Amino acid sequence: MTQAVNVTITGGAGQIGYALAFRIAHGDVFGPEVPVNLHLLEIPAGVRAAEGVAMELDDSAFPLLNSVHVHDNARSAFDGTNMVAFVGARPRSKGMERADLLEANGGIFGPQGTALGEHAAPDVRALVIGNPANTNAAILAAHAPDIPAGRITAMTRLDHNRAVAMLAKKTGAPAAAITRMSIWGNHSPTQYPDLFHALIDGVPATEKIDDHEWVAQEFVPRVAQRGTEIIQARGASSAASAASATIDHLHDWVHGTPKGDWTSVAMPSDGSYGVPEGLMCSFPMRSINGEWEIVQGLEISDFSQGYIDISVEELKQELKIVEELGFT
Numbered sequence: 156m157t158q159a160v161n162v163t164i165t166g167g168a169g170q171i172g173y174a175l176a177f178r179i180a181h182g183d184v185f186g187p188e189v190p191v192n193l194h195l196l197e198i199p200a201g202v203r204a205a206e207g208v209a210m211e212l213d214d215s216a217f218p219l220l221n222s223v224h225v226h227d228n229a230r231s232a233f234d235g236t237n238m239v240a241f242v243g244a245r246p247r248s249k250g251m252e253r254a255d256l257l258e259a260n261g262g263i264f265g266p267q268g269t270a271l272g273e274h275a276a277p278d279v280r281a282l283v284i285g286n287p288a289n290t291n292a293a294i295l296a297a298h299a300p301d302i303p304a305g306r307i308t309a310m311t312r313l314d315h316n317r318a319v320a321m322l323a324k325k326t327g328a329p330a331a332a333i334t335r336m337s338i339w340g341n342h343s344p345t346q347y348p349d350l351f352h353a354l355i356d357g358v359p360a361t362e363k364i365d366d367h368e369w370v371a372q373e374f375v376p377r378v379a380q381r382g383t384e385i386i387q388a389r390g391a392s393s394a395a396s397a398a399s400a401t402i403d404h405l406h407d408w409v410h411g412t413p414k415g416d417w418t419s420v421a422m423p424s425d426g427s428y429g430v431p432e433g434l435m436c437s438f439p440m441r442s443i444n445g446e447w448e449i450v451q452g453l454e455i456s457d458f459s460q461g462y463i464d465i466s467v468e469e470l471k472q473e474l475k476i477v478e479e480l481g482f483t
């Protein structure tokens with residue numbers, strides 16, 4: 156057996172954490188040869204519940220689960236960690252302004268970024284799921300300047316998977332036949348799911364969907380609002396699908412994206428496609444040798460550019476607020 160990896164989940168007792176921990180313990184990220192030490196970080200009020208999750212993980216007798224630890228402080232939770240899923244965040248409460256939400260989360264992701272930078276293993280990979288995910292990741296990165304830029308990411312894989320599923324339903328193709336979907340911008344209602352480079356069984360999706368009306372009126376808004384649709388039906392926000400998307404992101408990061416395909420990841424821009432350098436923006440992304448690389452050379456129509464510009468503008472505004480608050 157190879158050496159065990161340390162994986163930390165923040166918010167480990169929450170709904171997403173509860174679904175995610177079991178998938179990681181089962182070996183769904185690193186594969187069947189790599190044992191895992193799982194670390195669950197919670198706020199003090201969540202520690203007892205996290206202990207319950209740890210008990211259930213023990214009771215599952217996963218062959219790959221080396222150990223489970225519950226933490227109430229970031230320093231011990233990140234000590235020697237190789238991978239962190241940042242799920243725990245401050246949710247938006249009724250009447251809360253965006254600036255208040257960003258401030259509350261800055262108070263979480265600033266100190267957690269410092270702890271990550273000081274205690275994580277040199278090869279750490281971080282994925283922020285907790286909202287507002289892109290800007291939380293930007294705050295985290297600003298507090299961990301020694302971690303290479305591409306090692307701190309934010310999740311748009313759930314949006315990506317939702318877009319694949321919606322195109323599959325529309326065309327009658329199985330989800331597995333759809334490749335090269337892209338999510339651009341912010342993980343927020345301004346995100347732009349882009350099917351203009353997508354393939355269905357290797358054939359451009361635009362040969363089946365040449366209807367901009369459907370894209371503008373149905374596809375883009377429904378992908379962006381899918382989270383609300385789930386809440387209305389389930390009475391709770393997406394959890395298993397969010398955990399599954401987290402697994403997909405982390406799995407592809409470690410093992411690479413399938414040949415000929417790509418996925419969507421929010422990472423600091425290198426200036427590609429005119430997105431300001433450093434902005435934590437979602438792009439079509441390939442994973443090669445364990446590193447994310449922005450897919451280059453895609454032709455962006457005026458139709459698509461209009462959407463991308465709006466989302467990038469929102470990201471710039473969020474960043475400006477947290478800069479003014481002193482978090483970056």
Ligand code: NAX
Pocket residue numbers: 165166167168169170171172196197198200201242243244245246263283284285286287288310311312313314342382392393394397
């Ligand atoms: P829950 O409220 O069920 O769980 C969150 C957990 O985090 C709680 O147990 C809480 O005690 C813990 N927590 C809060 N602050 C913490 C801190 N400072 N350190 C450690 N733990 C802390 O929420 P859940 O449904 O699991 O969602 C978690 C986050 O994911 C939310 O911010 C949510 O908005 C976000 N989502 C992001 C998605 C994405 O695609 N990027 C999709 C799903 C989800 O909406």
